[in-house]
Amino acid sequence: MKQKTMFEKIWDAHVVRSEEGKPAILYIDMHLVHEVTSAQAFDGLRMTGRKVHRPNLTVATMDHNVPTTDRSAPIKDRISKKQMDVLAANCKEFGIPLFDLHHTLQGVVHIIGPELGLSQPGMTIVCGDSHTATHGAMGALAFGIGTSEVEHVLATQCLQQLKPKTMRIDVQGSLPTGVTAKDMILSIIGKIGTDGATGYAVEYTGEAIRNLSMEGRMTVCNMSIEAGARAGMIAPDETTFAYLKGKLYAPKGSDWDEAVNKWKMLGTDPSAEFDTTVEIDVSKLEPYVTWGTNPGQVAPISGRVPDPETFANETDRKAAKAALEYMGLIPGTPINEVKVDRVFIGSCTNGRIEDLRAASKIVKGRMVAPNVNAIVVPGSGEVKRQAEAEGLDKIFIAAGLEWREAGCSMCLGMNPDILQPGERCASTSNRNFEGRQGKGGRTHLVSPEMAAAAAITGHLTDVRQF
Amino acid sequence: MEPFVKITGIVAPLDRANVDTDQIIPKQFLKRVERTGFGEFLFYDWRYQSDGKTPNPDFVLNFPQYTSASILVAAKNFGSGSSREHAPWALMDYGFRVILAPSFADIFYNNCFKNGLLPIKLPEETIRTIMDNAANQRGYELTIDLENKRIMDKNGFVIEFDMDPFRRYCLLNGLDDIGLTLQYSDDIAAYESKRPSWMCGISI
Ligand code: SF4
Secondary structure (H helix, E strand, O other): OOOOOHHHHHHHHOEEEOOOOOOEEEEOOEEEEOOOOOHHHHHHHHHHOOOOOOHHHEEEEOOOOOOOOOOOOOOOOHHHHHHHHHHHHHHHHHOOOEEOOOOOOOEOHHHHHHHOOOOOOOOEEEEOOHHHHHHHHHOOEEEEOOHHHHHHHHHHOEEEEOOOEEEEEEEEOOOOOOOOHHHHHHHHHHHHOOOOOOOEEEEEEOHHHHOOOHHHHHHHHHHHHHHOOOEEEOOOOHHHHHHHOOOOOOOOHHHHHHHHHHHOOOOOOOOOOOOEEEEEEOOOOOOEEEOOOOOOOEEEOOOEOOOHHHOOOHHHHHHHHHHHHHHOOOOOOEHHHOEOOEEEEOHHHHOOHHHHHHHHHHHOOOOOOOOOEEEEOOOEHHHHHHHHHOOHHHHHHHOOOEEOOOOOHHHOOOOOOOOOOOOEEEEOOOOOOOOOOOOOOEEEEOOHHHHHHHHHHOEOOOHHHO | OOOOOEEEEEEEEEOOOOOEHHHHOOHHHOOOOOOOOOHHHOOHHHHEOOOOOOEOOOOHHHOHHHOOOOEEEEOOOEOEOOOOOHHHHHHHHHOOOEEEEOOEOHHHHHHHHOOOOEEEEOOHHHHHHHHHHHHHOOOOEEEEEOOOOEEEOOOOOEEEOOOOHHHHHHHHHOOOHHHHHHOOHHHHHHHHOOOOHHHOOOOO
């Protein structure tokens, strides 16, 4: 039999129809929806008189716009409120399950999918959101789509797709203490560039990936898009099954056994071929930090702000120069001398329970630096409850960090949590684009441990010294 | 969707790499629930001064010679970042019909086709030439002929470009791809009958 990659196995199992010279029609097992990219899709259905083909294969939540302070107070931003109201009305009209602002299971769409067992190995999973690759950590083919495609999935439960190429990123060695999945993926993006995986579905393999928890795997897959990849995925194994077992919507009883047997067959066959392979060794990796305005502009914490003149080509020189100007950084400055004003711990990259545990260990018994404002925003209501049950909220509050309700929050600042112009933030999110966290705001992407350390010292800091 | 066949228009040069969708249309404008009206917010943070109203005279789209441009030429990895379809909506609403770049981010590229905005990948050197012409020759125009996959100017510059045949066909005919998929509802039903029961969805 032909040797296949995991990507090919999942792809082939979902082709409803394929014709020479046309995109395949691919069946979608799970469609996740949030308030920002769905309204126009539902409108499209109404305009064409179409129905939602399989309402119970779509699940909606509210995350991007939601306030992370007191939820019992009315929402001040009228337009945000309208967007949430429109989603609620659309879900009601079309019969789509919704975890709204007040539902106990509400959370960032990419946190709740795996956490509720909605995202399972072998599935095709889509969402009108570029970080959908997060779910690929379950061993699924998960990718972000635009609003027109959201409408397409709603109407047909299918998508027309051209097959991407396949890339394997093989990560060898074991991560040193204090170095995390976040540092791993930042270093990968730094190595291959923000368009290094454009046109590819990436599978992450190797010892370092196998040794990651599910949370760590999700952090890695989450940022695949930051290297341009359509999807990022990791073969399911015992870690995956142990994570999924007993989750609310995971299969139960004999279904579970049948499912696990199928899932065990999903891994890439030993001699299957990828279009491209990238190899990295993380045994000497350091904590990584971004210094620029795209996630490929990274440096190890022991490094210095680079001199744009040292870049090999004109495009990169220009980009680095513009980035440093925006970031207000001088070439040659040691990274660990860069002062921060704000710290954000949260997002679909690092807002899971393990991330909060790791951050809490760093701040425990210490105090946030006097000039720093730090917030912790759990990725979901479930993460929040778990953290509170473990007393993490108390540790954060005692150390002077704010403890918030679940949502996207300062990852993109569509709600009131934003940076002021010129403010500098150590952030566990995934994008350091100009203005991402607020107009004129300056973002340094880091791991939760590194963000916590920066909150305590008031500057970017090597967490391994804690 | 409107068919796209051939246009001639002024070219605006945006000499930046990795122009991300957060720049194309910043998040504060994503709260609208319509598809239209995004053009006035295109490149908002670059286009306006910090008051959000006064045009920034240094931003290329504010140069008088480019105000009626319908073709945008940019450096590599255009449209990276977020999946927001508001990005092509904003570009179209502003008046662009074609984007030329050495490379595009996947989701953005895909979103363009759903809206009749034509993204064309060209070699770096060709982009450089077009960028220079657009910067140095006032009123520099290109004709984009999708039918013949050809780009030309009035001075004899002609190049051919590549495009997936099916995507080209859909654009040329302005086809609605949901309608195309729905023609295969029997295949979809047949596929669905074979899915395991534990994948048949949730209700809350
Ligand atoms: S947390 Fe950030 S990246 Fe993730 S879905 Fe929300 S806005 Fe997007």
